[in-house]
Amino acid sequence: MSVNHHPSEAWLMDYALGNLPDAFETILTAHVGTCPSCRSDVALDERLGGEILARGNQTHAAPRPVDPDMLPEVDSFADDLPSRAVDVGANGGFDFFVRTYLKCSSDSLRWRRLGGGLQICRLTEEDNIKMWLLKARPGKVLPQHTHEGSELTLVLKGAYFCGEDLFKAGDIEDADETTYHQPMVTGNDECICLAATEGSLKFDSLVARLAQKFVGI
Numbered sequence: 001m002s003v004n005h006h007p008s009e010a011w012l013m014d015y016a017l018g019n020l021p022d023a024f025e026t027i028l029t030a031h032v033g034t035c036p037s038c039r040s041d042v043a044l045d046e047r048l049g050g051e052i053l054a055r056g057n058q059t060h061a062a063p064r065p066v067d068p069d070m071l072p073e074v075d076s077f078a079d080d081l082p083s084r085a086v087d088v089g090a091n092g093g094f095d096f097f098v099r100t101y102l103k104c105s106s107d108s109l110r111w112r113r114l115g116g117g118l119q120i121c122r123l124t125e126e127d128n129i130k131m132w133l134l135k136a137r138p139g140k141v142l143p144q145h146t147h148e149g150s151e152l153t154l155v156l157k158g159a160y161f162c163g164e165d166l167f168k169a170g171d172i173e174d175a176d177e178t179t180y181h182q183p184m185v186t187g188n189d190e191c192i193c194l195a196a197t198e199g200s201l202k203f204d205s206l207v208a209r210l211a212q213k214f215v216g217i
């Protein structure tokens, strides 16, 4: 499986440091587990973090290249900490994801139909960060919207276009309050995504705003 869309370096640094709220942590764990490129970035961040700690530097210094002379010391320090760059193998699909990361069976998920071939399953809400699943039929165009804060979306099944960008299983769409988008499901299969959203979505249309009142996303 090839992954073409990754979270930003800032997300990966926070992930490496274990600094993220649960919802974002879940999405990044699932992506990093199947993305060799992000695993290697996380492993590098862990080594840089190890170097900073090994030097006893308590300031928020910007990451810099690892000094080769420091590597044995850094490696021994980093070896004491469990790495977060864990390979879970190939993406095992939606059921695998639900079992592994949501710790339940896909049969137990409570989907709500929104009409027009769209279903939503709310999972968690903590500190104004919501985690939810979205299922959409082929060809479905989602309402145009922006966000109050950060949003990470991990594609679990199927694919969608956002503008000219194609997001498919394993890809992450990294959005925030500056992103204004309207995903469109493509291909013959339904599309299922996991989203973690800070604050609420801000829809353009009245119908979408009404639906939002009932499902609370």
Ligand SMILES: [Zn+2]
Binding pocket: 003, 005, 006, 007, 031, 032, 035, 037, 038, 039
């Ligand atoms: Zn990646």
